[in-house]
Amino acid sequence: MxxxxxxxxxxxxxxxxxxxxxxxxxxxxxxxxxxxxxxxxxxxxxxxxxxxxxxxxxxxxxxxxxxxxxxxxxxxxxxxxxxxxxxxxxxxxxxxxxxxxxxxxxxxxxxxxxxxxxxxxxxxxxxxxxxxxxxxxxxxxxxxxxxxxxxxxxxxxxxxxxxxxxxxxxxxxxxxxxxxxxNISDVKEIEIDFSQIAGQETAKRAAVIAAAGFHNLLIVGPPGAGKTMLAKSISGILPKMSMEESLEVTKIYSVAGLLENDSPLITVRPFRSPHHTISQSAMSGGGKIPRPGEITLAHRGVLFLDELPEFEKNVLEVLRQPMEDGKIHISRVLGTYDYPADFLLAGSMNPCKCGYFPDYNKCTCTPDEVRRYLARVSRPLLDRIDLCTEMQTVSFDELQHSSGGITTEEIRQKVESARKIQRERYKNINIEFNSQLSNDQLEEICRLGKKEQEFMSMLYRKYDLTARSYHRILKVSRTIADLAGEESIKMSHIREAVCYRTMDRKFWTR
Ligand SMILES: [Zn+2]
Incomplete structure (x- = not known):
């Protein structure tokens, strides 16, 4: 039978x-x-x-x-x-x-x-x-x-x-x-509201730009400046996931066995913050019976790496390919797999080992020690980060006078409208956000006026930019213009975008 x-x-x-x-x-x-x-x-x-x-x-x-x-x-x-x-x-x-x-x-x-x-x-x-x-x-x-x-x-x-x-x-x-x-609710439970973060206007603005264009972000600042709080607040201002994105993320969590039984569909963008002791395969995915790693679990959401220099070098290097391609290719004896890994990387770090550089009253590090600390984050990884912002400890005055700032909900509406502009612009090409533009698409979409072109070429020479940083400035300028609802990239947009490239100018070029 x-x-x-x-x-x-x-x-x-x-x-x-x-x-x-x-x-x-x-x-x-x-x-x-x-x-x-x-x-x-x-x-x-x-x-x-x-x-x-x-x-x-x-x-x-x-x-x-x-x-x-x-x-x-x-x-x-x-x-x-x-x-x-x-x-x-x-x-x-x-x-x-x-x-x-x-x-x-x-x-x-x-x-x-x-x-x-x-x-x-x-x-x-x-x-x-x-x-x-x-x-x-x-x-x-x-x-x-x-x-x-x-x-x-x-x-x-x-x-x-x-x-x-x-x-x-x-x-x-x-x-x-x-x-x-x-059983499906798309109401986000906001852990930290933007209005709760005192002062830090520049850093908050960088977070808004990161969310609007899905740009990777590095936050540098002394301990206690609120770096983690800012990073956590990003997931609240990201645009809502479409049904297609929800299903895509739910499938990943289903395969990983991480779906909660009472909420079958994931509607809130993932926020993953692995500890710095994480192993390479837990980050990338794999294993004998292959499972998605942290970078895949963060797909369509935020991967937050607190204290970036504390991560093992090989763990950080794993991020490079997915940050370019939005997926990771894993080869194992049993076969090869492609896992999606299109995430927004938010990293935070101290400016030096003790955390207080450049405050010479507090910093106890030698210049060599500062350099060595910063060099633990490799240049190729930094090249893939669009925005870098610095945070300082909030002064007593700022703490006293900051209340009733702009809320997460208000910011999210701004971000949504910038997203709408991008969706409209990219409807015929297979991308969603400015950060995903390839170099060829950049030439086409971020075409500059004569004045702006001259300004960019001046920046390129003056700061000795790599081609990669140059392209990143263009992408961020595009997002800033979208947030302002402007058709073309203006001088002011480029000027602001350059402010978020401190890693090119200040720390890492010495
Ligand atoms: Zn120090």
């Missing part, structure tokens, strides 16, 4: 559909599994056998061969368990074959016959729907997430025995559907 069931697993972020085939015949009683399987898939044999037994089903002693095809793809993970069990039971005619025909079956089994939820349900269901599959048997705990995809019949099961008793007692399984719209 032969039976075949459709199942799937996640390879990187890609979904691979798999056929689980079972053949049951008389002969030496055994249970054999083939099909380029990793060890955890091989172990499914014991889990499936035990959970079938504990569901009060007695398997006759037969010769069972199980194959997972296509055989040229290495399979890993535990999401095939339920499909394997049903395939065997169907081959032994415990239920009619047409029950599983054209249905996708997913779920991990535990020894007592319970069906446990799996990671990556959302991308799997999306892929299945695109392939014309309309029904799916899956763990009941995954139903909420799967319900984000409309037009699928979802049969949620909590125990293997549920499926068998559906036929024994003639109580057919009915598709479940949860109206997820009730």
């Amino acid at each position: 032969f039976s075949k069931i459709l199942s799937a697993f996640i390879q990187g972020l890609e979904v691979v559909l798999i056929n689980v085939e079972a053949d049951v015949s008389d002969g030496l009683p055994m249970f054999d599994m083939v099909g380029f399987l990793s060890s955890e898939v091989r172990e499914a044999r014991e889990r499936v056998r035990t959970s079938i037994r504990n569901s009060n089903i007695k398997l006759p002693p037969k010769h069972i061969v199980l194959n997972l095809s296509p055989a040229n793809i290495r399979k890993y993970g535990t999401c095939f368990d339920l499909a394997i069990a049903l395939s065997v039971l169907s081959a032994m005619e415990y239920f009619p074959k047409n029950f599983i025909k054209d249905k996708l079956v997913l779920g991990e089994l535990s020894l007592d016959g319970k069906v446990s939820p799996i990671r990556g349900i959302l991308p799997i269901i999306v892929k299945a729907k695109n392939q014309g599959i309309t029904s799916c048997i899956l763990p009941v705990d995954n139903i909420k997430e799967a319900s984000l995809v409309s037009g699928m019949n979802l049969y949620g099961v909590s125990k293997l025995a549920d499926i068998i008793s559906a036929f024994d007692k003639n109580k057919p399984l009915v598709p479940l559907h949860i109206d997820v719209a009730d």
Whole structure:
């Protein structure tokens, strides 16, 4: 007797559909599994056998061969368990074959016959729907997430025995559907409101520009100046995610197993702030069973690196390629994966080891020590940061007289309108923000007037800019012009953009 069931697993972020085939015949009683399987898939044999037994089903002693095809793809993970069990039971005619025909079956089994939820349900269901599959048997705990995809019949099961008793007692399984719209709120919980940050007008302005054009930002200042607070407030002023972006981010968190069950769709831009002791693979993603790293979890949101020079050099170097391409390419023995990683990098650092340079009354570092400290952030990384702003400790006067500043909500509206201008401008090319402009596109889109061109060429010579910094000044000028609602880039926009290149002029060129 032969039976075949459709199942799937996640390879990187890609979904691979798999056929689980079972053949049951008389002969030496055994249970054999083939099909380029990793060890955890091989172990499914014991889990499936035990959970079938504990569901009060007695398997006759037969010769069972199980194959997972296509055989040229290495399979890993535990999401095939339920499909394997049903395939065997169907081959032994415990239920009619047409029950599983054209249905996708997913779920991990535990020894007592319970069906446990799996990671990556959302991308799997999306892929299945695109392939014309309309029904799916899956763990009941995954139903909420799967319900984000409309037009699928979802049969949620909590125990293997549920499926068998559906036929024994003639109580057919009915598709479940949860109206997820009730569970989705796009109201941002603002952790820190801009109006709470006293003084620091320049730094706040830099944060607004960063959010409006999705530019990377470096905040330099002494301890206690409020660098972390400013960085955290950025996620509140970023434009809202579109539905497409929400689904994209939710898929990543689904694969990473980080979706909270009560909020199936992520609508707020991610904010990730890994500790400086993070390893290279936790930052980039990877591992034996590949998982997305911090840079991918920060996709479409903010990656905040507090105390940038404290991170290991190799961890920071990992950021370079994704900061250019918006994705990371990982090669492992089991295959190569592309993870999306289009994030806004917000870094903060002290100006020196003790933190008080250039305040000579407080700073205890020698000039050499200052230089060495700053050199821990490599030039190529700095070249990829569009904006650098300095913060000073707030004076008592400023603290006293700063209240009722502009709120996060007011700023976000400004940012949204700058975003709208960008969306309109880039509707025919495949980018969303000014920071994503390639050099060729820059020439076309940030064309300068004669006066502005002369000013830029003067800057280029005077500050000995690299081509990269030159292009970054142009991009930031474009965002400043967009915030002002101006068609073309003016002198004042360039002048302001140059102010945010302190890393070219002051610290790092000495
Ligand atoms: Zn110092």
